[in-house]
Amino acid sequence: xxxxxxxxxxxxxxxxxRERLAARLESRARDDVFTxxxxxxxxxxxxxxxxxxxxxxxxxxxxxxxxxxxxxxxGQALGVDQCGSFIDAxxxxxxxxxVDSRIAFRVGDxxxxxxxxxxxxxxxAHTLISHVTAPLAVLGEMARLVRPGxxxxxxxxxxxxxxxxxxxxxxxxxxxxxxxNVTFNNPRIMRDLPRILPxxxxxxxxxxxxxxxxxxxxxxxKSFAETYVPYxxxxxxxxxxxxxxxxxxQRRAMENGTFFAACNYYTYMARRL
Ligand SMILES: C[S@@+](CC[C@H](N)C(=O)[O-])C[C@H]1O[C@@H](n2cnc3c(N)ncnc32)[C@H](O)[C@@H]1O
Numbered sequence: 085x086x087x088x089x090x091x092x093x094x095x096x097x098x099x100x101x102r103e104r105l106a107a108r109l110e111s112r113a114r115d116d117v118f119t120x121x122x123x124x125x126x127x128x129x130x131x132x133x134x135x136x137x138x139x140x141x142x143x144x145x146x147x148x149x150x151x152x153x154x155x156x157x158x159g160q161a162l163g164v165d166q167c168g169s170f171i172d173a174x175x176x177x178x179x180x181x182x183v184d185s186r187i188a189f190r191v192g193d194x195x196x197x198x199x200x201x202x203x204x205x206x207x208x209a210h211t212l213i214s215h216v217t218a219p220l221a222v223l224g225e226m227a228r229l230v231r232p233g234x235x236x237x238x239x240x241x242x243x244x245x246x247x248x249x250x251x252x253x254x255x256x257x258x259x260x261x262x263x264x265n266v267t268f269n270n271p272r273i274m275r276d277l278p279r280i281l282p283x284x285x286x287x288x289x290x291x292x293x294x295x296x297x298x299x300x301x302x303x304x305x306k307s308f309a310e311t312y313v314p315y316x317x318x319x320x321x322x323x324x325x326x327x328x329x330x331x332x333x334q335r336r337a338m339e340n341g342t343f344f345a346a347c348n349y350y351t352y353m354a355r356r357l
Contacts, residue, residue, distance in 0.1 A: 087262075087319045089269040090312075091215040094167045102169050106144050108311045109170075110177075113146035117296050117304040122150055122210070125237055125351050128290065129206060135159035138204040138229060140194035140222065141166075141212030145174030145187065152183035159205075164192040194222045202231040214240045214268040220280065227284040230356045236286055242293075242348045243271035248305065249337070249344035250330055255322075259330050262321035267312045274350045286354035297346040302338040305345035309334055 094102060112118050131137070135157070139148050142163030151157050165171055171189045178184040192198065194209070195218060207226045216222045226236050243264045250256030264271045281288055298305050313331050316322055322330070337343040 087266040087315070087321060089215050089267060090315060091267075092217060092269045094170070099169065102167065104311065106170055106173050108307055109143045109146060111307055112304070113150075115304050115307075117298075119150075121239070121294055121296075121349055121351070122147060124292075124294075125239060125353065126151060126154070128353065129235065129237075131157060131159065132205055133158050135205045136203065137161040137206045137208065138197075138199075139163045139208045139210065140197065140226060141209055141215070142174060142189060143167075143170050145177055145189060147208060147210045148174075148187045149178060149181055149183055152178075152186040153181070157186070159186070161187045162204075163187065163189040164194065164197055165189070166191065166193055195225060196221075197225055197229060199229060201228045202234075204230050205234045206230070206237065207234070208237045208239075210237075210239045211241070213238055213273055214243060214270050216269065219270050219273045223277075223280060223286075224284050227286050227356060232356050234356050235289070236281075236352075236354045236356065238274075238277060238352045238354075240274050240350065241268075241296075242274045242350060243268045244275075245346070245348040246271075247346055248309070248330075248334060250333060255326055255330065258322055259316070259327065262316045262319070263309075263312055265321065266315040266319050274352075277350075277352050281352065281354045285357045287357055288352060289355045290351075290353040292351055294349045294351075295346060296349055297344075299344050300341045302334070302343045302345065305343075305347075306334075306338055 142165045145163050148161045148163050168191050171191050174189040178187050207230045213219050247260045
């Protein structure tokens with residue numbers, strides 16, 4: 085069976101599978117790793133009063149809820165996602181957290197958002213670009229939607245660097261690659277952005293990398309493995325018994341404090357010329 089990025093094909097999954105992905109988006113948002121990396125670029129946004137912010141590929145809305153909770157956010161945010169059940173969940177969570185007066189969510193395709201050019205001060209893609217069908221088209225659409233002088237933020241992992249320790253290094257590498265291939269349509273796109281952004285009229289204003297590494301304990305990479313190992317099994321990329329042995333070894337390593345996993349994440353902040 086061919087590997088199919090579940091976030092790219094989310095509308096072809098059954099509802100329980102979509103609910104599991106939505107649950108992971110919410111649990112990931114409570115993880116220190118996630119909040120640390122998100123807060124880092126949100127703090128540098130320098131939002132104007134009444135800022136208009138768009139997030140493409142907003143999922144259940146965790147990024148925009150984080151923004152709307154900030155005292156210095158006086159504007160309006162719009163989240164767009166291709167998945168109707170994620171948008172329903174996003175509306176529910178925003179109501180529960182009483183930030184729904186500041187955020188709207190709607191179904192849409194990041195490759196072509198039905199809104200006029202230059203409508204936003206800030207356009208964000210947070211762990212979207214690794215999943216989409218045509219990353220260049222999505223980045224071009226972000227460049228179209230942001231006003232001149234406005235900011236485009238692209239945050240995602242460089243999944244060629246995703247790795248879990250495993251004593252059999254060859255099998256460990258195969259599982260790393262299988263996890264990458266089933267989860268991400270564009271695992272290496274983030275390293276291309278310094279070249280691509282200027283071609284789209286976006287001047288790189290700031291960029292940095294964060295290595296996410298869990299040693300001894302596991303939280304972020306625990307839920308990542310729990311979510312995506314079933315997709316590796318389904319795609320048949322690693323023999324089932326070898327994959328079980330790998331996952332059992334990861335669980336034991338988490339219990340006895342010998343766990344190791346790592347991945348690089350990059351943030352690009354670009355100004356529209
Ligand atoms: C890993 S999730 C990230 C969600 C959210 N940004 C967050 O960080 O919690 C990727 C999201 O991109 C959405 N997505 C993928 N391709 C899309 C497209 N072409 N247009 C709109 N949304 C898309 C998926 O439905 C999913 O919600």
